[in-house]
Amino acid sequence: MASESRMAHIATTIPVRNVQALAASGPEELTAEALERYIRPDIDQEAVLVGQGDEVPVIDLGRLLSKESVEEEASKLKFACEEWGFFQLLNHGVPEDIIVNIKRDIREFFQLPLEVKNAYAQRPGDLQGYGQAYVVSNDQKLDWADMFAIMTQPPEARNMRHWPTQPRTFRKSIEEYSFEVGKLAHSIVTFIGNTLKIDPGLLSDIYAVQALRMNYYPPCNSMPEKVLGFSPHSDGSFLTILLQINSVEGLQIRRHGAWIPVKPRPDTLLVNVGDFLEILSNGKYKSIEHRVTINAHCERLSVSAFHNPKFDGVVSPAVSAATHQKVFYKTVNVNEYFKHHMSNKLDGKRALDHAKAFQI
Numbered sequence: 001m002a003s004e005s006r007m008a009h010i011a012t013t014i015p016v017r018n019v020q021a022l023a024a025s026g027p028e029e030l031t032a033e034a035l036e037r038y039i040r041p042d043i044d045q046e047a048v049l050v051g052q053g054d055e056v057p058v059i060d061l062g063r064l065l066s067k068e069s070v071e072e073e074a075s076k077l078k079f080a081c082e083e084w085g086f087f088q089l090l091n092h093g094v095p096e097d098i099i100v101n102i103k104r105d106i107r108e109f110f111q112l113p114l115e116v117k118n119a120y121a122q123r124p125g126d127l128q129g130y131g132q133a134y135v136v137s138n139d140q141k142l143d144w145a146d147m148f149a150i151m152t153q154p155p156e157a158r159n160m161r162h163w164p165t166q167p168r169t170f171r172k173s174i175e176e177y178s179f180e181v182g183k184l185a186h187s188i189v190t191f192i193g194n195t196l197k198i199d200p201g202l203l204s205d206i207y208a209v210q211a212l213r214m215n216y217y218p219p220c221n222s223m224p225e226k227v228l229g230f231s232p233h234s235d236g237s238f239l240t241i242l243l244q245i246n247s248v249e250g251l252q253i254r255r256h257g258a259w260i261p262v263k264p265r266p267d268t269l270l271v272n273v274g275d276f277l278e279i280l281s282n283g284k285y286k287s288i289e290h291r292v293t294i295n296a297h298c299e300r301l302s303v304s305a306f307h308n309p310k311f312d313g314v315v316s317p318a319v320s321a322a323t324h325q326k327v328f329y330k331t332v333n334v335n336e337y338f339k340h341h342m343s344n345k346l347d348g349k350r351a352l353d354h355a356k357a358f359q360i
């Protein structure tokens with residue numbers, strides 16, 4: 001398929017060791033030398049704020065869908081997008097059994113023997129499959145995690161070769177979860193569009209392409225505070241919806257120069273503003289940097305659903321000429337943006353810099 005092949009050749013990544021296997025190995029393999037690629041000496045210099053009452057806002061989709069409460073909840077949504085770039089979505093409407101199934105199958109997939117998972121290993125030039133992303137040099141620091149990525153929407157973007165047949169129910173759970181979360185993205189984007197007073201016609205193509213990234217963060221008992229599961233980055237998506245599969249903490253978001261841990265809430269999905277929404281909103285809604293830390297004893301699992309613009313389009317700030325608003329971003333060619341984002345190591349929000357017309 002055209003859209004799939006464009007995805008396949010968008011970027012490449014250097015193959016790296018399987019981290020789950022490394023973490024499970026004995027001291028003879030888990031040497032200081034083996035760990036060296038993962039250890040970041042400068043990590044603890046950055047402040048982490050815990051329990052200071054600063055928590056990611058909670059938005060209730062049920063209240064957005066009800067005439068009586070929509071106005072009040074929409075203003076909370078606007079505040080969350082402006083001030084946080086992240087929110088926890090309550091009453092999201094994705095059926096409980098679909099969540100239970102995807103969680104179970106992702107857990108089971110990562111528990112399979114390495115040689116079974118490796119049947120889905122990434123191939124050169126393709127970021128789909130089992131492996132890692134953003135590895136561009138042999139001396140950069142590596143993330144303490146394995147991931148599994150696939151294109152899921154629209155259906156013609158799929159390449160079933162990457163879709164696991166083990167566990168047996170996995171394809172069905174992915175299909176159902178992908179569909180439900182895609183519907184949910186539609187409804188969130190509609191409400192976000194309203195808060196920005198954006199013409200709904202500008203929104204339809206901007207979140208239609210969905211990719212799932214399943215993340216497995218093994219414990220690291222030798223030096224958990226010196227490694228990261230995911231380097232600081234902002235998402236190169238329009239909107240991301242994250243499901244935390246177990247209740248192990250790890251995700252932190254950058255806020256006012258410090259890192260704030262996000263407490264997993266099993267009754268919510270975590271939604272965040274991606275780089276393309278920052279561009280479309282002309283910087284009103286910011287795509288916020290986040291990272292994942294590692295636990296000494298417990299594994300952590302999550303699945304991100306990235307909703308992206310069509311690869312062959314462009315995205316520009318939605319400002320009306322009549323308002324004489326200053327425009328802060330250039331028109332971005334989506335394909336080029338992805339290439340740029342995926343061919344570099346993660347470095348905070350650097351990928352967005354080349355979309356800026358002026359410094360804000």
Ligand code: OGA
Nearest residue numbers: 213215235251292302304
């Ligand atoms: C991502 C991401 C966070 C997590 O997939 O882009 O930031 O908690 N994941 O796994």
Ligand code: NI
Nearest residue numbers: 233234235290
């Ligand atoms: Ni992310």
